[in-house]
Amino acid sequence: MTLSEEQNELLLRHLNGQLGPDEEAKVADLLRGNAGARAFLRAVAEQAVVVADVERINQHKPQPVKVVTPVFRPWKWAVAAAAAFVLMAAFVIATTPPRHAAKVSAILGPCQYIAADGKVRDEVKVGTVLRVGDTIRTRSSSAWVKLDLNGGSLMTIAGRSRLRLLNVDGRRGFQLAYGNLWATVAQSAGARPVSIQTPTATVETKVAQFDVETHSMTSIVRVNSGTANVVRLADGQAVDVVADHQAVVSARRSRPFAVARQPEPVNAWNCSMLAGQGAVFGKILPPTAEGRSRLGAIPLLIGKKTTIYVANFSVQCSGSPPVLIEGGSRVRIRGTTRTDSPVYFGITTQRIKGGFFGKYSAEIGAGALGQAGEPWQIEVPLSKFKPKTENVPDLPIGMELTDIWVFSPEESAELEIHRVEFLPREVGQ
Amino acid sequence: MSQRDRVSAAAWLVVRNAHTAEDIFQNVALKAMTKGVQFESVGALMSWAFITARREGIDWLRRQKNAPICLDNTILELLEQEWAGEAAAGDIRGQALRDCLEDLPSKSRDLLKRRYFDGHACEAVAEQLGARLDAIYKRLSRLHQALKKCIETKLEQPAG
Numbered sequence: 228m229t230l231s232e233e234q235n236e237l238l239l240r241h242l243n244g245q246l247g248p249d250e251e252a253k254v255a256d257l258l259r260g261n262a263g264a265r266a267f268l269r270a271v272a273e274q275a276v277v278v279a280d281v282e283r284i285n286q287h288k289p290q291p292v293k294v295v296t297p298v299f300r301p302w303k304w305a306v307a308a309a310a311a312f313v314l315m316a317a318f319v320i321a322t323t324p325p326r327h328a329a330k331v332s333a334i335l336g337p338c339q340y341i342a343a344d345g346k347v348r349d350e351v352k353v354g355t356v357l358r359v360g361d362t363i364r365t366r367s368s369s370a371w372v373k374l375d376l377n378g379g380s381l382m383t384i385a386g387r388s389r390l391r392l393l394n395v396d397g398r399r400g401f402q403l404a405y406g407n408l409w410a411t412v413a414q415s416a417g418a419r420p421v422s423i424q425t426p427t428a429t430v431e432t433k434v435a436q437f438d439v440e441t442h443s444m445t446s447i448v449r450v451n452s453g454t455a456n457v458v459r460l461a462d463g464q465a466v467d468v469v470a471d472h473q474a475v476v477s478a479r480r481s482r483p484f485a486v487a488r489q490p491e492p493v494n495a496w497n498c499s500m501l502a503g504q505g506a507v508f509g510k511i512l513p514p515t516a517e518g519r520s521r522l523g524a525i526p527l528l529i530g531k532k533t534t535i536y537v538a539n540f541s542v543q544c545s546g547s548p549p550v551l552i553e554g555g556s557r558v559r560i561r562g563t564t565r566t567d568s569p570v571y572f573g574i575t576t577q578r579i580k581g582g583f584f585g586k587y588s589a590e591i592g593a594g595a596l597g598q599a600g601e602p603w604q605i606e607v608p609l610s611k612f613k614p615k616t617e618n619v620p621d622l623p624i625g626m627e628l629t630d631i632w633v634f635s636p637e638e639s640a641e642l643e644i645h646r647v648e649f650l651p652r653e654v655g656q
Numbered sequence: 657m658s659q660r661d662r663v664s665a666a667a668w669l670v671v672r673n674a675h676t677a678e679d680i681f682q683n684v685a686l687k688a689m690t691k692g693v694q695f696e697s698v699g700a701l702m703s704w705a706f707i708t709a710r711r712e713g714i715d716w717l718r719r720q721k722n723a724p725i726c727l728d729n730t731i732l733e734l735l736e737q738e739w740a741g742e743a744a745a746g747d748i749r750g751q752a753l754r755d756c757l758e759d760l761p762s763k764s765r766d767l768l769k770r771r772y773f774d775g776h777a778c779e780a781v782a783e784q785l786g787a788r789l790d791a792i793y794k795r796l797s798r799l800h801q802a803l804k805k806c807i808e809t810k811l812e813q814p815a816g
Contacts, residue, residue, distance in 0.1 A: 235797040242672055243778045244724030251725055258731045265735055270804045272665035275772040277753050279674030280661075282773040 230263050238268055327399040327419070329374040329382065329392060331355040331363070335586070335616055336370025337529040338363060349530060357392050364389040365406070367529040368508075368539055368632035369573055369586050369615055378415030383583040384408050385575060386539070386630065387508065387527070398422035398431065407575070407629065409438045409582040412453070428476035429458040436582065437468075440543050442507060447543050449473040449489060451580040459484050471580070490548035492579060492627065494556070497648040498540040505545025505647075507630070509538035512643065524635060524642035537634040538644045550628040552576060552609065555652025558589075559606040560633060565641040567593040572607055575629040584626045585619035587612035602645065658750045662739045663705050669735065670713030670726055674772050680712045699740060706736040749807060756806035764799055771796065 234257060240246055241254045257264045331353055340348040343360025357363060357374070363384070365372055371385035376399060384390050388406020401408075401423045412421045414434045423430040425441035428448065435453030439446060448457050450468045458465045461480045468474050472486050498505040512521040524536035542550050558572055573588035589612045596603045609622055628649055635642040663684060668677035684705050695701035710732055717723040726732075757765065770781045782792045 232794070232797060235801070236793045239778070239793050239796055239800075244672065245777075245779075246725075255728055255731060258727070259734070262738075265731075265738060267800070267804075268669065269665065269735055269739060271800050272668045273661055274753065274768070274800060274803055276661055276664040276668050276674050276677055277750065278757065278768045278772040279678070281754060281757055282769050 230261070230267055234261075234264060235267060238264060239271070242268075242271065327359065327376070327392065329357045329376050331357070331372060332375040332381075333373040334371070337366040337533075338370055338372055339366055359392045359394045359400075362389065362391040367527060367535065368537055368575075368630075368634065369588060370529075371583065371586065373583075376412075376421070378418040379413035380411060380415075380418065380421065381582070382408060382410045385583055385586070386632075393422075393424065395422050400424070403439060403441050405441055405443070407438065407440050407583075409577065411436045411582060425476075427460055427478045429460065431456045431458075438577070438582070440541065442544070444478045445544065446476045447473065448476065449543075489580070492549040492551040493547070494551050494553055494651040495649060496542055496545070496547050496550045496628065497646065498545050498631075505540050505542070505547075507539050507541045507544050508632075509644070515645075519645050522644045524633065524640075524644070526638065527634075534638070535634045535636050536638055536640065536642050537632060538642065539630060539632040540644075540647045541630045542628050542649075549579065550649055551579065552623050552626050552628055553652050554609065554622065554624045556609045557606050557650040557652075558609075558612075558631060559604065559646075559648040559650055560631075560644060561602060561604040561646040562633070562642065562644040563600065563602050564596055564635060564643075565600055566637055566639050567596075567599055568635060568637045568640050569593055570596065570633060570635045570640070570642060572605075572612075573632045573634075574612060574623075575632075576623040576626040577629050579625070579627050584623060586615040587623060588615060589613065606650075659702065659705070661750050662702075662742075663709050666706050666732075666736055666739060667709040667713045669732065670710055671716055672724055673775055675775070676716060677713075680709050680716070683712055684708045702740040703736075706740065710736070749811065752807045752810040753803065755810060756803050759806070760799075760803075764795075767792075767795060768799065 237250070237254060237257070241251065246254065258268065331351060334351055334353060338351045340351045340355060340357070341362040341364075343358065351363065351372070363372055365384055365386060365388045368386050371383060374382040376382060384403070385407050388408065389404040390408065391402040391404070393400030393402050397419055399419050399421045401421070403423055403425050408423065410421065410423070412432050412435050420431055420433045423439060425439060425446040426443050427441070428446045430437070430439060430448055432453060432455040435450055435455045437448060437450040437453070437455050439448050448455060448468055450470055450472055452470045454470070455468050456465060457468050457474050457476060459476050461478055464484055466474055466484070466486050468486050471489050473489050474484065474486050476484060506522045508525070509522040510525050512523045514520050522538050524538045526534045527537045528534050558574065560572060564570060570591050571588055572591060573586060575586055576584040578584050589607050591605055591607070595605060609624070612622070614621060631647055631649065633642065633644055660681060664677045664681045667680040668674060671677055671680070687708060688705070695704065714726060717726055767781065767785070770776050770784060771778065776784070778792050778796070779789055782789045785792070
């Protein structure tokens with residue numbers, strides 16, 4: 228409702244405090260019934276305090292020396308600024324929902340950061356802070372990212388993994404869509420529990436050291452210290468996984484869901500192509516005429532204009548006990564390639580009943596593979612593997628084998644893997 | 657308009673003195689800090705801040721001789737509710753007002769300064785400037801309208 232100039236002036240006279248009772252009654256009626264009058268009065272009040280504010284600031288700007296009446300005292304301005312800050316802080320505290328963040332503390336290999344607003348960055352740097360809604364993914368078998376969750380809690384994802392920060396009430400929420408995660412959730416004042424959602428399970432803990440390997444149909448949770456509550460999403464069943472125990476969580480209700488003690492480590496492992504469960508990345512191919520089962524490497528885009536062809540084999544997913552890496556351990560792989568180009572073998576390692584340790588790889592030159600198209604069998608001693616970073620020992624002796632990967636940079640190589648074995652040191656070594 | 661400007665403006669409507677309104681705002685902020693009060697929403701906090709500022713203002717008026725007649729509580733509540741319900745883009749409005757003030761001719765700024773910073777009544781301002789009281793009211797009325805319009809124009813412009 229618009230006001231006449233007379234009505235505006237009436238309100239200004241009221242503010243000047245010179246109206247008699249009859250005119251004050253008119254003002255009251257006007258303000259009760261006219262939103263425009265109230266808007267004008269509010270505008271005048273706002274302008275009055277801002278005019279005073281601006282003038283105060285001007286008086287404290289450097290000016291030519293002159294004698295002025297000190298209307299405003301400097302200490303008062305300081306108090307005003309502090310008070311404004313306190314009130315604004317109170318607003319922020321009152322209105323900001325409690326959210327969590329994770330800072331990238333170390334990184335290796337190709338990674339991608341997808342912000343909550345959809346912005347994508349193909350280069351992630353140490354110090355990048357992930358907030359609720361942000362996603363980080365490690366794009367190749369040899370990549371990993373370490374995250375600092377504050378309060379002494381740490382998390383690592385490695386290999387082909389995708390992690391997103393979720394907004395979960397009263398929890399520091401994460402979604403592990405696929406891949407491997409190691410977490411140490413420390414007890415600290417005010418820290419909220421950690422909740423990790425996978426395609427098949429929810430894992431929650433206040434204090435624990437644990438790892439999760441997840442794929443579309445299965446998640447494996449191993450707890451090394453503390454306790455984690457694990458819920459199977461297929462039916463809502465929940466179990467507490469205590470230290471030195473593990474749980475396998477399937478998307479199928481018919482599969483058993485129980486807590487079991489982690490088996491004792493062994494020093495040998497082989498991944499049966501026929502069983503298929505250990506082959507977590509690649510394409511199962513029809514058996515050869517000789518009945519050999521095969522896994523074909525499949526393309527993995529690891530960066531702009533960079534594709535490699537990868538097959539990946541997981542110890543845990545194969546159902547094997549933990550595999551201990553010894554001095555003299557060997558990796559033996561049988562397969563075929565169609566070109567004279569090198570292939571690369573890699574292993575992921577972690578501490579026995581502990582967190583992520585490191586990645587190691589070895590280049591197998593074309594000369595060692597024999598004639599193109601003919602099956603080869605390569606045995607690589609542990610000593611030939613090189614660490615992917617400088618800050619880990621040359622050899623991962625005493626660590627646990629997490630997975631083995633094989634890749635070729637060439638599509639035309641048509642890399643196929645027929646058998647993967649991790650062998651103990653030879654007798655007499 | 658920032659939350660600080662709004663609470664100060666609400667206090668100003670009661671006491672009609674910018675420096676006292678600023679003092680009241682400081683007291684409100686101090687109470688929010690020392691009492692450790694927690695609020696579930698911005699609305700709850702603003703509501704508490706307006707009520708506290710109004711009470712402080714009325715207390716201050718009671719201690720003054722020749723204090724102006726204060727508006728009825730129901731009207732003040734109505735004004736506070738409208739302030740609280742305004743869009744959250746308050747800080748942008750506050751900056752727009754400051755920009756508009758800078759653009760004013762020096763004579764207009766001088767008038768506003770005398771009335772609101774120096775705290776002179778309109779009669780005193782008229783006397784200082786050698787103008788008629790009616791002319792002062794007219795000029796103030798137009799100035800306030802012009803500033804209001806200037807803010808709206810600035811807010812309509814795309815950010816750049």
